[in-house]
Amino acid sequence: MHTLTLAELSNGIKSRRFSSVDVTRHFLDRIERLNPALNAFITVTADQALAQAAAADQAIAAGKGGPLTGVPIAHKDIFCTDGVLTTCASKMLSNFVSPYDATVVRKLKEAGVVMLGKTNMDEFAMGSSNETSWYGPVKNPWDLTRVPGGSSGGSAAAVAARIAPAATGTDTGGSIRQPAALTALTGVKPTYGRVSRYGMIAYASSLDQGGVLTLNAEDAALLLTAMSGFDERDSTSVDLPVPDYTATLNQPLKGLKVGILKEFFGQGLEASTESLVREALKVYEQLGATLVEVSLPNLPLSVPTYYVVAPAECSSNLSRFDGVRFGYSCDSPKDLLDLYTRSRGEGFGAEVKRRIMTGTYVLSAGYYDAYYIKAQKVRQLISDDFRRAFAQVDLLAGPTAPTTAFGLGAKVDDPITMYLNDIYTIGANLAGLPALSLPCGFSDGLPVGLQLIGPHFAEAKLLNAAHQYQQQTEWHKRVPAGYES
Amino acid sequence: MEWETVIGLEIHAQLATKSKIFSGSATAYGAEPNTQANLVDLGYPGVLPVLNREVVRMAAKFGLAVGATVAKRSVFARKNYFYPDLPKGYQISQYELPIVQAGKLEIVLDDGARKTVGITRAHLEEDAGKSLHEDFQGFSGIDLNRAGTPLLEIVSEPDMRSAKEAVAYMKRIHTLVRYLEICDGNMQEGSFRCDANVSVRPKGQEKYGTRCELKNLNSFRFIEKAINHEVARQIDVIEGGGTIRQETRLYDPDKDETRPLRSKEEANDYRYFPDPDLLPVVIEQSFIDDVRATLPELPDQKAARFVEQHGLSPYDAGTLSASREVGDYYEAVVAALGEPHAKLAANWVMGDLSAALNKDGLEITDSRIGAAGLAALLNRIVDETISGKIAKEVFEAMWGEGQSADAIIDARGLKQITDSGAIEKVIDEVIAANPKQLGDYRSGKDKLFGFFVGQVMKVSGGKANPAQVNDLLKAKLQG
Numbered sequence A: 001m002h003t004l005t006l007a008e009l010s011n012g013i014k015s016r017r018f019s020s021v022d023v024t025r026h027f028l029d030r031i032e033r034l035n036p037a038l039n040a041f042i043t044v045t046a047d048q049a050l051a052q053a054a055a056a057d058q059a060i061a062a063g064k065g066g067p068l069t070g071v072p073i074a075h076k077d078i079f080c081t082d083g084v085l086t087t088c089a090s091k092m093l094s095n096f097v098s099p100y101d102a103t104v105v106r107k108l109k110e111a112g113v114v115m116l117g118k119t120n121m122d123e124f125a126m127g128s129s130n131e132t133s134w135y136g137p138v139k140n141p142w143d144l145t146r147v148p149g150g151s152s153g154g155s156a157a158a159v160a161a162r163i164a165p166a167a168t169g170t171d172t173g174g175s176i177r178q179p180a181a182l183t184a185l186t187g188v189k190p191t192y193g194r195v196s197r198y199g200m201i202a203y204a205s206s207l208d209q210g211g212v213l214t215l216n217a218e219d220a221a222l223l224l225t226a227m228s229g230f231d232e233r234d235s236t237s238v239d240l241p242v243p244d245y246t247a248t249l250n251q252p253l254k255g256l257k258v259g260i261l262k263e264f265f266g267q268g269l270e271a272s273t274e275s276l277v278r279e280a281l282k283v284y285e286q287l288g289a290t291l292v293e294v295s296l297p298n299l300p301l302s303v304p305t306y307y308v309v310a311p312a313e314c315s316s317n318l319s320r321f322d323g324v325r326f327g328y329s330c331d332s333p334k335d336l337l338d339l340y341t342r343s344r345g346e347g348f349g350a351e352v353k354r355r356i357m358t359g360t361y362v363l364s365a366g367y368y369d370a371y372y373i374k375a376q377k378v379r380q381l382i383s384d385d386f387r388r389a390f391a392q393v394d395l396l397a398g399p400t401a402p403t404t405a406f407g408l409g410a411k412v413d414d415p416i417t418m419y420l421n422d423i424y425t426i427g428a429n430l431a432g433l434p435a436l437s438l439p440c441g442f443s444d445g446l447p448v449g450l451q452l453i454g455p456h457f458a459e460a461k462l463l464n465a466a467h468q469y470q471q472q473t474e475w476h477k478r479v480p481a482g483y484e485s
Numbered sequence B: 001m002e003w004e005t006v007i008g009l010e011i012h013a014q015l016a017t018k019s020k021i022f023s024g025s026a027t028a029y030g031a032e033p034n035t036q037a038n039l040v041d042l043g044y045p046g047v048l049p050v051l052n053r054e055v056v057r058m059a060a061k062f063g064l065a066v067g068a069t070v071a072k073r074s075v076f077a078r079k080n081y082f083y084p085d086l087p088k089g090y091q092i093s094q095y096e097l098p099i100v101q102a103g104k105l106e107i108v109l110d111d112g113a114r115k116t117v118g119i120t121r122a123h124l125e126e127d128a129g130k131s132l133h134e135d136f137q138g139f140s141g142i143d144l145n146r147a148g149t150p151l152l153e154i155v156s157e158p159d160m161r162s163a164k165e166a167v168a169y170m171k172r173i174h175t176l177v178r179y180l181e182i183c184d185g186n187m188q189e190g191s192f193r194c195d196a197n198v199s200v201r202p203k204g205q206e207k208y209g210t211r212c213e214l215k216n217l218n219s220f221r222f223i224e225k226a227i228n229h230e231v232a233r234q235i236d237v238i239e240g241g242g243t244i245r246q247e248t249r250l251y252d253p254d255k256d257e258t259r260p261l262r263s264k265e266e267a268n269d270y271r272y273f274p275d276p277d278l279l280p281v282v283i284e285q286s287f288i289d290d291v292r293a294t295l296p297e298l299p300d301q302k303a304a305r306f307v308e309q310h311g312l313s314p315y316d317a318g319t320l321s322a323s324r325e326v327g328d329y330y331e332a333v334v335a336a337l338g339e340p341h342a343k344l345a346a347n348w349v350m351g352d353l354s355a356a357l358n359k360d361g362l363e364i365t366d367s368r369i370g371a372a373g374l375a376a377l378l379n380r381i382v383d384e385t386i387s388g389k390i391a392k393e394v395f396e397a398m399w400g401e402g403q404s405a406d407a408i409i410d411a412r413g414l415k416q417i418t419d420s421g422a423i424e425k426v427i428d429e430v431i432a433a434n435p436k437q438l439g440d441y442r443s444g445k446d447k448l449f450g451f452f453v454g455q456v457m458k459v460s461g462g463k464a465n466p467a468q469v470n471d472l473l474k475a476k477l478q479g
Helices: A005-012 A020-038 A046-059 A103-112 A153-160 A177-182 A217-227 A271-286 A299-321 A336-347 A350-363 A367-392 A415-420 A426-432 A457-471 B055-066 B162-181 B220-239 B285-294 B298-310 B314-321 B326-336 B339-360 B373-384 B388-401 B405-410 B421-433 B435-442 B448-459 B466-478
Strands: A040-042 A072-076 A114-119 A167-170 A186-189 A210-214 A259-263 A288-293 A396-399 A434-441 A446-453 B003-014 B075-079 B090-094 B101-106 B114-128 B129-132 B141-143 B149-155 B192-202 B212-215 B249-250 B257-263
Touching: A005 A020, A005 A046, A005 A217, A020 A072, A020 A114, A020 A153, A040 A153, A040 A177, A040 B075, A040 B162, A046 A114, A072 A103, A072 A153, A103 A114, A103 A217, A114 A153, A114 A457, A153 A167, A153 A177, A177 A186, A177 A434, A186 A457, A186 B075, A217 A457, A217 B192, A259 A271, A259 A367, A259 A426, A271 A396, A271 A446, A271 A457, A271 B249, A288 A367, A299 A350, A299 A367, A299 A415, A299 B075, A299 B388, A350 A367, A367 A396, A367 A426, A367 B339, A396 A457, A434 A457, A446 A457, A446 B212, A446 B466, B003 B162, B003 B405, B055 B101, B055 B149, B055 B162, B055 B285, B075 B421, B101 B162, B114 B162, B149 B162, B162 B192, B162 B220, B162 B298, B192 B220, B192 B466, B212 B257, B220 B249, B220 B257, B298 B314, B298 B339, B314 B326, B314 B339, B326 B339, B326 B373, B339 B373, B339 B388, B373 B405, B388 B405, B421 B448, B435 B448, B435 B466, B448 B466
Parallel strands: A072 A114, A072 A167, A259 A288, A259 A396, B212 B249
Antiparallel strands: A040 A114, A167 A210, A186 A210, A186 A434, A396 A446, A434 A446, B003 B149, B003 B192, B075 B090, B090 B114, B101 B114, B114 B149, B129 B141, B192 B212, B249 B257
């Protein structure tokens, strides 16, 4: 049952082959058995999940229910969940029970989705390996000595290990796509503004976007159709109708123009990854697409640009964690300054502090123009590059990450090398573009991801392209050893 | 040496919206602490601000009223600092691109001179909460009811040259925001408050002196006193060979002194940057046109109309247009009485009515005598049923008893005597009773005429028509 896709589970529940409670119990059992070695979950909401599943079964028995009624998923612990611990994998929020649901959580709840629990992640989504979590690192089910990627590492590990059929994630600089690539999943970051950020604890507000990690493009289409849409509580969400993304999955790709991103095939890209990505592009040719090389000359500036913009926003976004109203508060503070410095000093981990300090620095008087303003200008140049490219092609393609999953601890002490892991994913965040990663092969038993980037609001086209590839390939169906049964 | 004072004001006007600037919480004053703060106001993880459309309309109204540019695109920025009554760790304000840019306002000084004060900008921002340092035994309490209340910060050019000018400017802004119905102007509740930037320079020098910022001046009287005090302090320091440090100072009205709060060096680096949670505010010309169409008649326009249409003096017109409510009351009286009697209406509104309101601490909207009631009373002066003097007595009775003018006139028999036979009878009595004065008058002591008028009025109980008394008395005295 656990190797079934979300769509297959949904069909099974609807046709009463099995109940939502059966499915939910099955995954809860797997979580109990397999999660300790993976550390993919921070919180498992078993009782609530079974109650939701029972309600879903009743709805279905009453002839009600939609395409997602009764299917269980996991939420990244960055989404606020009413009455449930919401930690952002930080000591700072280790006692925070959210009094409300994020819009994404609410919408999926309303669609009848069952929540299995909250997944581990890099602390406040800052990291590319899921090693900055206060709850400990997550292990990659394809090799338990390696990282699952980050920051949505818990979601990725949970779905790859088939202990959750699908999971939500958030992507600020690649935090959905890179872990999806490292665990052989389909991971979609929608257009900025497509999915409400309300209730998604902010890291870098102008870059953060909620999305999904699933077994295939069809599952992603199902979830995104339910999650997306304008939210009056999020001023940056966009008021455009949401199409049924599943309706266009089967469109033929004949005539599709795919741009090969020249800048993504340079120095730092592992040879085996490159050859698998190029193999995948040939499949697109066979599907009737034409490939053209495209150059985005400013794209190599993505990483330094990101590491000015994101820390700047995070330094301000995380100011609310001050030990006064919620979250961690230090013991017996002497005075106000002591309350602030110790609560924050003790509550935040090293990477979060590094980014807060970097961000505070780049916004400081005298440095603002040299860093923040300049970064915004470069960000505009990168957006312009993408816009020019999309005048020529329908989608852009390249690798998702430069290497396969690296060893736990391998890059922890070298933040710059760690940051470079997001070199191919950050561009889409800076330009607000939809992008996805899909599995395109294995190198030494480790998954490799192909990344597709589309113009604004081209989610349907991206999912269509991913789905067509998955009709021709079996990479997405592989299950890591030890997790088949 | 002769010194010149230079003053610029930053006025915070709380916008009179029902809900907060970025959340749906109520803004009503005086609620139990923290009962008007929702998750957005509390800065909970994951929440986002959504701009209240009404504040944009109100800011645009103000901008148009001071002849400013209402920016087609303005941007909210974050002002970052830590304080317990600032839940998010930043205040959402406008920094580089405010919504109102480059306006001006004319003020009238005591000597009648007019002066134009430049308004650099007015921007929208959210208020912080309130820290309560008493009653918590070594701790501070925080009330976040006020957090997120919309403010319009109105920044003037350093155009004022005395505390009196500063007060005149602030009063003008106060009048204006109430006219526009964008602020209730309640200074006691903090809806309208002001910081003053004050410096001095030798007369004739072009360069400004180093300024100090006086914080939180919340009454017209305090502003004048605080500025005068600060000017004297600065002159003292300079003349004593010292220099002024740029700093923020707090005025203590109890001790009538200012004391330093923080110096420039200690000032926060607020690390302003555009708030990524809010899109730039983009305003269409049609929106501005709509707002312009809803602008009420402004104080200056109203005063000019009172002069032209009612024949009032500029001073009276200015007084009656200083508040929208007073202007409305006055106009209602004139409407009932007829424009030829506007001056009578003006005198009563500014005189007896204003005095009675002051005495009872009432606003004109809560007056015990409505505009129709006052007009009915004044009509009895116009139709000579009573004299002006009797009218004062009737007014007082109306104020106290709440009855109509006619009822009081009837009940007390105050109707004026206009029957010349009756008046002649009184005059005859008075002349008969005062033979000596009569003789003196007839032998040339003209001044005694007043004595006879007084006696006649006294005997008639004040009810004799004064004009008739004059005429008839003159004839009789001459014999």
